Amino acid sequence: xxxxxxxxxxxxxxxxxxxxxxxxxxxxxxxxxxxxxxxxxxxxxxxxxxxxxxxxxxxxxxxxxxxxxxxxxxxxxxxxxxxxxxxxxxxxxxxxxxxxxxxxxxxxxxxxxxxxxxxxxxxxxxxxxxxxxxxxxxxxxxxxxxxxxxxxxxxxxxxxxxxxxxxxxxxxxxxxxxxxxxxxxxxxxxxxxxxxxxxxxxxxxxxxxxxxxxxxxxxxxxxxxxxxxxxxxxxxxxxxxxxxxxxxxxxxxxxxxxxxxxxxxxxxxxxxxxxxxxxxxxxxxxxxxxxxxxx
Amino acid sequence: xxxxxxxxxxxxxxxxxxxxxxxxxxxxxxxxxxxxxxxxxxxxxxxxxxxxxxxxxxxxxxxxxxxxxxxxxxxxxxxxxxxxxxxxxxxxxxxxxxxxxxxxxxxxxxxxxxxxxxxxxxxxxxxxxxxxxxxxxxxxxxxxxxxxxxxxxxxxxxxxxxxxxxxxxxxxxxxxxxxxxxxxxxxxxxxxxxxxxxxxxxxxxxxxxxxxxxxxxxxxxxxxxxxxxxxxxxxxxxxxxxxxxxxxxxxxxxxxxxxxxxxxxxxxxxxxxxxxxxxxxxxxxx
Numbered sequence: 001x002x003x004x005x006x007x008x009x010x011x012x013x014x015x016x017x018x019x020x021x022x023x024x025x026x027x028x029x030x031x032x033x034x035x036x037x038x039x040x041x042x043x044x045x046x047x048x049x050x051x052x053x054x055x056x057x058x059x060x061x062x063x064x065x066x067x068x069x070x071x072x073x074x075x076x077x078x079x080x081x082x083x084x085x086x087x088x089x090x091x092x093x094x095x096x097x098x099x100x101x102x103x104x105x106x107x108x109x110x111x112x113x114x115x116x117x118x119x120x121x122x123x124x125x126x127x128x129x130x131x132x133x134x135x136x137x138x139x140x141x142x143x144x145x146x147x148x149x150x151x152x153x154x155x156x157x158x159x160x161x162x163x164x165x166x167x168x169x170x171x172x173x174x175x176x177x178x179x180x181x182x183x184x185x186x187x188x189x190x191x192x193x194x195x196x197x198x199x200x201x202x203x204x205x206x207x208x209x210x211x212x213x214x215x216x217x218x219x220x221x222x223x224x225x226x227x228x229x230x231x232x233x234x235x236x237x238x239x240x241x242x243x244x245x246x247x248x249x250x251x252x253x254x255x256x257x258x259x260x261x262x263x264x265x266x267x268x269x270x271x272x273x274x275x276x277x278x279x280x281x282x283x284x285x286x287x288x289x290x291x292x293x294x295x
Numbered sequence: 296x297x298x299x300x301x302x303x304x305x306x307x308x309x310x311x312x313x314x315x316x317x318x319x320x321x322x323x324x325x326x327x328x329x330x331x332x333x334x335x336x337x338x339x340x341x342x343x344x345x346x347x348x349x350x351x352x353x354x355x356x357x358x359x360x361x362x363x364x365x366x367x368x369x370x371x372x373x374x375x376x377x378x379x380x381x382x383x384x385x386x387x388x389x390x391x392x393x394x395x396x397x398x399x400x401x402x403x404x405x406x407x408x409x410x411x412x413x414x415x416x417x418x419x420x421x422x423x424x425x426x427x428x429x430x431x432x433x434x435x436x437x438x439x440x441x442x443x444x445x446x447x448x449x450x451x452x453x454x455x456x457x458x459x460x461x462x463x464x465x466x467x468x469x470x471x472x473x474x475x476x477x478x479x480x481x482x483x484x485x486x487x488x489x490x491x492x493x494x495x496x497x498x499x500x501x502x503x504x505x506x507x508x509x510x511x512x513x514x515x516x517x518x519x520x521x522x523x524x525x526x527x528x529x530x531x532x533x534x535x536x537x538x539x540x541x542x543x544x545x546x547x548x549x550x551x552x553x554x555x556x557x558x559x560x561x562x563x564x565x566x567x568x569x570x571x572x573x574x575x576x577x578x579x580x581x
Contacts (some may be wrong), residue, residue: 195399198367199413199464200389209412213403 078259086260087267095249100268102244103234106162107276110169111230117170118177119219126185126211127203136182143175148236155241165245169233173226177219184218185211220287227280231273246272313381315500316343316366316468321375323361334525335361339375341519341528343500345467350503350511350518351528352561358526359504363470366502367393379468389417392461392469392499396476398453400445406456407432407441413464428463435459436489451482455489462493468500476506484542487514491539508557509545512536520560530560 060080066072067079074082090096125132151168158164188211196206238247246269253261318341324332336358343349351359364370366377371386379390392413400409410432411424419427432441437455445453454474461469474490475483487510494501505511511518512534520530534553536544544550 189399191395191397191399192401194369195393195395196416197388198369198391198393198395199416201416205416209416210401213401216403 074259075257076259078263083260083263083267086258087264090261090264096246096264096268099244099246099249099265100272102162103165103231103238103246103269104272104276106165106234106237106245107169107227107230109162109166110233111173111227113166114170114173114230115177115219115223115226118174119181119215121174122178122181122185123207123212123215125182126188126207132182139175139178139182143179147171147175147233151236151240155237160241160243162244165234165237165242168237169230172229172233176229177222177226180218180222181215184215187218188214217288220284223280223284224277227276228273231269231276235269313344314342314378315345315347315380316502317341317376317378318362318366319376319378321362321365321372321377323358323365323370323373336365336372337525337527339526339528343468343502345500346498347517348494348501348503348515350505350515351521352505352508352511352518352557353521353526354523354561356526357521357523359521360472361526363393363472363502363504366468366470367391369393390466390468392464392466394457394461394469394471394474396473398445398450398457400453400456400460402445405442405444406437406448409445409456410460410463412460417465428459431459431463435493449482450478451486454478454486458490458493462497462499468502471501471503473504473506475510483510488542490514495539508554508561512550512553512557513540513542513545518557520557522563529563532556532560 063072063077064080067074067077072079125135147168150171154167154171155164158167192210192214193206196210201209234245235247238245239251242248246265250262250265250269253259253265318339321336321339322334323336324334327333339358339362341349351362353359361370365372365385368384368386368388368390375385376383377385384390401412404412407425407428410428411419411421414424414427415421429441432438435455437452437459440448440452445456448456458471458474461471471490475486478486491514493499503511503514515534517531517533519528520532521527522529532553536547536549536553
């Protein structure tokens with residue numbers, strides 16, 4: 001079946017002919033091992049959801065049983081049953097809702113100011129190369145600095161109220177937003193701007209019609225990171241000094257050895273964080289599909 | 296120096312009309328990173344009459360794109376003049392339509408929004424511009440695609456949109472830089488037909504860059520041959536084939552003869568590596 005056709009140059013190059021023959025025999029003798037095609041089926045949605053829930057339930061039950069069996073010290077770790085009782089009281093009194101609202105508001109404000117400010121500054125770098133070259137290393141230096149270390153100064157200057165929390169959240173968000181937007185600006189297709197100039201466009205027209213729309217997908221995909229940073233900033237601000245907020249609540253519970261209350265605060269914070277994340281993800285998807293049309 | 300085949304088009308005599316575009320002794324050199332300068336374009340001379348279809352062929356690095364950037368005003372010549380309608384316009388943008396190699400459609404705009412980009416930039420209101428564009432989209436093979444986004448179009452369709460955008464920019468001269476280079480052979484042929492239709496309807500003066508000798512001869516009134524390092528125009532020949540041209544013209548003896556000549560000129564243009572083309576097939580026809 002696999003008869004070898006002799007190339008016209010075979011006489012001149014006997015070594016090449018030898019290799020060809022060898023390859024032909026190899027092909028006849030070696031057979032690839034039979035392998036059953038593995039299926040990579042996507043598991044059902046409800047099945048995955050049940051598994052996830054199962055993991056959480058097992059962890060909680062194990063925790064509770066561990067405490068009751070004396071394997072886990074409830075003084076340090078508390079236990080799900082007393083966390084639940086503490087949580088019910090905290091929610092009934094309404095204190096924790098007020099704290100959650102405080103943290104939520106400062107996070108969202110910091111997020112919005114940080115994103116809008118960061119995008120505006122990042123976009124402004126497009127206008128002047130000299131300005132961009134001057135400012136970029138300064139922004140990177142600010143990014144490298146552990147901004148959380150600045151929290152005591154921020155709280156001292158701006159007080160125990162919400163302003164200092166918003167400032168912390170903004171500080172964390174704005175820096176990555178500037179750098180991200182500037183990366184997007186640098187990645188704008190040069191040929192697109194060339195085309196615009198060939199059509200006689202002004203710089204402003206190029207900016208509005210090409211630069212801003214090109215950067216939108218970048219901004220959209222950075223929003224999920226930004227919301228997480230905003231929450232971190234707000235919470236750290238509250239740890240340092242605050243008259244409200246989930247961070248302050250957790251801090252207070254810790255100083256009074258109320259471990260169950262710490263857990264209530266942490267779980268509430270987790271729920272808040274998840275809710276914010278989901279909303280921002282939804283918004284990002286909408287932004288990407290409806291405004292930019294780049295898939 | 297230039298081997299010119301002079302036999303003007305019998306039907307139209309445009310030689311008396313004043314040139315619409317004159318490239319006069321244009322020279323462009325760029326600073327070399329290692330010091331000194333590199334000549335991208337040397338001694339370019341070119342004169343194009345209104346409504347003429349001109350092609351430029353040559354190897355990579357022959358300065359075709361440099362020349363187009365100069366005409367489009369995106370770059371200024373080191374010396375020489377670029378005269379459009381009798382006025383030296385070196386370094387001025389927005390006077391000619393320029394279609395770059397890539398389609399460069401804005402992905403967030405629909406077909407109709409992309410097509411009116413040029414009009415929009417020159418200050419026409421969006422609605423008015425789209426009202427002008429829609430009937431043209433229907434006439435020129437884009438009916439039903441007006442509200443699609445570029446990622447939903449095939450390569451050929453994208454090039455149509457890009458070309459219509461260039462036409463709708465409404466300038467007398469349009470520069471096309473290898474517009475069909477990335478298309479498959481069949482689509483390419485359709486697009487050539489389509490381009491000739493557009494050229495007929497809009498009476499544009501076209502400068503067309505291509506690597507493809509067939510394409511250059513089939514489309515053009517005159518073909519300029521360029522050589523590389525430094526980029527210069529080394530020859531020019533007329534294409535005396537009558538219009539309208541049918542795709543079958545490519546097998547006619549005149550066409551084959553022109554092609555053989557062009558190939559010879561182009562081989563001379565490859566200064567670095569002379570490709571030895573088998574001359575037994577095409578060489579004998581002339």
